Amino acid sequence: MPIYAYKCESCGFAKDVLQKMSDAPLEVCPACAQSTFKKQLTAAGFQLKGSGWYATDFKGGGTSAPAVVPADGAGSGEATGPKADPAPAATPAPASSASSDV
Numbered sequence: 001m002p003i004y005a006y007k008c009e010s011c012g013f014a015k016d017v018l019q020k021m022s023d024a025p026l027e028v029c030p031a032c033a034q035s036t037f038k039k040q041l042t043a044a045g046f047q048l049k050g051s052g053w054y055a056t057d058f059k060g061g062g063t064s065a066p067a068v069v070p071a072d073g074a075g076s077g078e079a080t081g082p083k084a085d086p087a088p089a090a091t092p093a094p095a096s097s098a099s100s101d102v
Helices: none
Strands: 003-008 014-018 037-039
Touching: none
Parallel strands: none
Antiparallel strands: 003 014, 003 037
């Protein structure tokens, strides 16, 4: 059963209530007996557990990619990433239609 947060708009009394999803929302404040007890919008609290999740998954909230580990397992503690080609292939310049050899 979910836990809902309620707050009175009149006196400011706040309370967390364990309710079924099918239960009607509470309306009367237990502190001041006014009908201004409203359900609050709160963030869902859940944890991903099991063998498929790591403790660091979804913790940072960022969109950065995980570190790349070489397939051969060799690593000297340096940052890994894509390696640049030692010498890029030279491409011939396109022939221009206007030449100065007339």
